[in-house]
Amino acid sequence: MTTAAATPPSTRPATMTTAPIAAAERAATRKGTTMSRHALSVLVENNPGVLARVSVLFARRSFNIDHLVVGPTEDPKVSRMTIVVNVGTEQLHKVTNQLDKLIEVIHIEELDDAAAIRERLWAINDNGPRPVGAMAAAWG
Amino acid sequence: MTAQPTQTPPVTGSAADPAAPAAAPANGAEALVATLERIGVSDIFGLPGGAVLPLYDALYQSSRIRHILVRHEQGAGHAAQGYASATGRVGVCMATSGPGATNLVTPLADANMDSVPMVAITGNVPSSSIGSDAFQEADIRSITMPVTKHSFLVTDPDQIAPTLASAFHIASSGRPGPVLVDVSKDALVSAVDPATLTDLALPGYRPVTAPRPEAVRDAVSLMLQARRPVLYVGGGVVRAGADRELRSLAELSGIPVVTTLMARGAFPDSHPQHMGMPGMHGTVAAVGALQKSDLIISLGARFDDRVTGKLDSFAPHARVIHADIDPAEIGKNRAADVALVGDARETIGQLVAELTDRTRSGAAGDYEEWVGFCTRTKARYPLGYETPADGSLAPQYVIERINAISGSGPDSVYVAGVGQHQMWASHFVSYEHPRTWLNSGGLGTMGYAVPAAMGAKVARPEATVWAIDGDGCFQMTNQELATCAVEGIPIKVAIINNAALGMVRQWQALFFSERYSHSGLPSMQVPDFVTLAEAYGCLGLRCDRPEDVDATVEAAMAVNDRPVVVDFQVHKDAMVWPMVPAGTSNDAIQYARDLKPTFLEDE
Incomplete structure (x- = not known):
């Protein structure tokens, strides 16, 4: 895989910025827990329906997905999902545990710094369509 | 969060020789049947339809698989659950596309909640459609x-056999659960x-x-340090077949035991260390033991809301070992202080080994005062019920007598629906062996009993299988009596007929000012259960007086050439006690209406 030559857009579309974060902040205040954004890099089997299965799990367990990108890896049988969630630490632990139970989920890793996330987001999709760029930009 | 994506588990998971040559299946349907035979499947519950017809055609040639034609796909699903729960083997059900498949959703969700190993096979329309x-x-x-451990759609004939083998492996390994395999025509x-x-x-x-x-x-260090430990035993112990290991651990340590609704039978009810079932309708001794404990050793249990009550106030002083x-x-x-991730049998076996080692080197737990407290609570607040003053039949008495006559041996299996009768059947039958108590615990599916009993009886024809059902539950799935009669599956059904959706009525009595909104059923008149039973080719009996109960149960026990249905017409206002009102602390347990035990103030 090569790192994309394109640079992330310097400004993000207005629709991508405040709305989800504000909603998440409201939810955090309501629950009285400290929520923060976490990016999960999830390797999944490249099977039909796997995206539905992952998103159904998030919905079923009441976890909101802030951002989601799916792309290929060098192995055609494996896809990578990069999922950004706004949750507390305990909730993060629960959601990864539930995710790990899915038969088609091969590996889960939390990406811990913005630069790595930006690189990963661009690396997984060399063509750099807008949502990916927007997501990387949204991260920082 | 860790993974090594290189491992390849075996997918053949069966005693049958995976290398045995199959008789070269010509098409996908034959490959599917050959795979079932290779895995060792002997019984399937199902109902054919358009999309699954090729599979049924292949099944027609199989001499090794018995297919039991049900009257409704939900019955097939619950039968597969009963089959699996009674034996530990994977239960199998089959249905056609569309409505056939959607009728399996309830049993699949039920099996998912109660960790029942089960494979559902459905036909779907051709992939082009x-x-x-x-x-x-x-x-x-x-x-x-969201309601299965996994679900597959297969459109490539060459993928049928490997997918099905994987489905059995997934269903029966790890935490067991239901797996659906949908195959296009x-x-x-x-x-x-x-x-x-x-x-x-x-x-x-x-x-x-x-x-x-x-x-x-x-974990063993915590056990030895604790002064008020309790073994909180869940259904995982039954699924793992870890009852012997559990008994060793309990007797070696002397720690009191509680068994959840899903674990009844994992530890003998007659054992002096057994405090009974905890939870919303748990015994005072079991609820008290958990509430006052300083260490909960959870074995294959999941701190369900029906056990914990209001979570914030559940066992406030306890540390937790969670296996x-x-x-x-x-x-x-x-939150757990020590996590033991593993198979219950393996885990408990290791706890026993470690505890034995420490005991040999002189370590010992000091639980004497605590065991005394638990034992006194158990003696002071035994399970009981009021005998109706008007001479009508107490439902608890009926269940006690069925148990007394049919026994608590390994060959007496009790299957309940959901509601009051389920709670009474969990309390007033003495369970001495695992897999002798089957019920829908997590999902709470009314209508589970009759088809699950059918499945259990197919799996264990030598056992006496009693479905203890409510008049509401029974009317949801009683069409499977036709299956039982025609296929020679002589189950026994005791309808605890109180002419009401009893648990709903109880909540309305306690929490809705006796406003019985839509909870009454005219089940003493319509339907006439005795006539209904006869219409289905079963023996129908009725009993409404205490003095006739024994003779009626004995008459039911004497008939083994067809199913028996007994309409026990019981007192309408009987309630399930003890009870912790929903959403409140376990400390609010009522021993009987408006009667609180004093165990909290006592010590």
Whole structure:
């Protein structure tokens, strides 16, 4: 895989910025827990329906997905999902545990710094369509 | 969060020789049947329809598989659950596309909640029609995603055999659960290339079976330090077949035991260390033991809301050792101090070994005062019930007498529906052996009893299988009596007929000012259960007086050439006690209406 030559857009579309974060902040205040954004890099089997299965799990367990990108890896049988969630630490632990139970989920890793996330987001999709760029930009 | 995506687990999971040559299946349907035979499946519950017809055609030639034609697919699903729960073997059900498949959703969700190993096979419309809203098309793989352990859609005939083998492996390993395999009609009729048959890789499926040794040591240290420990035993112990190991651990340590609704029979009710069932309708001794404990040793249990009551006030002084095969259960509802991730049998075996070692080197727990408290609570607040003053029949008495006459041996199996009768059947039958008590615990599916009893009886024809059902529950799935009568499955059904949706009525009496909104049923008149039983080819009996109960149960026990249905017409106002009102603390337990035990103030 090569790192994309394109640079992330310097400004993000207005629709991508405040709305989800504000909603998440409201939810955090309501629950009285400290929520923060976490990016999960999830390797999944490249099977039909796997995206539905992952998103159904998030919905079923009441976890909101802030951002989601799916792309290929060098192995055609494996896809990578990069999922950004706004949750507390305990909730993060629960959601990864539930995710790990899915038969088609091969590996889960939390990406811990913005630069790595930006690189990963661009690396997984060399063509750099807008949502990916927007997501990387949204991260920082 | 860790994974090595290289491992390839075996997918053949069966005693049958996977290398045995199959008789070269010509098409997908034959490959499917050959795979079932190779895995060792002997019984299937199902109902055919258009999309699954090629599979039924292949099944027609099988001499090794008995197919039991049900009257409703939900019955097939619950029968597969009963079959699995009574034996530990994978239960199998089969249905056609669309409505056939959607009728399996309730049993699948039920099996998912109660960790029942089960494989559901459905036919779907040809792959060229999938997505076109074709006749009897339903996206059952997606529909069942949140209520199964896994679900497959197969459209390639060469993938049928490996997918099915994987489905059995997934259903029966790790935390057991239901797996759906949906096969398109064209895959069933297309030619199979035997050379391509390989196992699925399943790179993301690696159930952990043995706990970490340091966690076992930590757990035993906590057990030895504790002064008020309790063994909180859940259904995982039954599923893992860990009852012997549990008994060793309990007797070696002397720690009191509580068994949840799903674990009744995992530890003998007659054992002096047994405090009974905890939870919303638990015994005072079991609820009290958990509330006052300083250490909960949870074995294959999941801190369900029906056990904990209001979570914040559940066992406030207890540390927690949580043993479960599913890592996602650890800390889900209650934080754990020590996590033991692994198979219950393996885990408890290791706890016994470690405790034995420490005991040899002089370590011993000091639980004497605590065991005394538990034993006194148990003696002071035994299970009981009021005998109706008007001479009518107490439902608890009926269940006690059925148990007294049918016995508590390993060959007496009791299957309940959901509601008051379920709670009475969990309390007033003495369970001495695992897999003798089957019920819908997590999902609470009314209508479970009759078809699940049918499945249990097919799996264990030598056993006496009693469905203890309510008049509401019974009317949801009683069509399977026809299946039982025709297929020679002589189950016995005791309808605890109180002419009401009894548990609903109880809540209305207690929490809704006796406003009985839509909870009454005219079940003493319509339907006439005795006539209904006879119409289905069963023996129908009725009993409404205490003095006739024994003779009626004995008459039911004497008939084994057809199913028996007994309409026990019981007192309408009987309630399930003890009770912790929903959403309140376990400390608010009532021994009987408006009567609180004093165990909290006592010590």
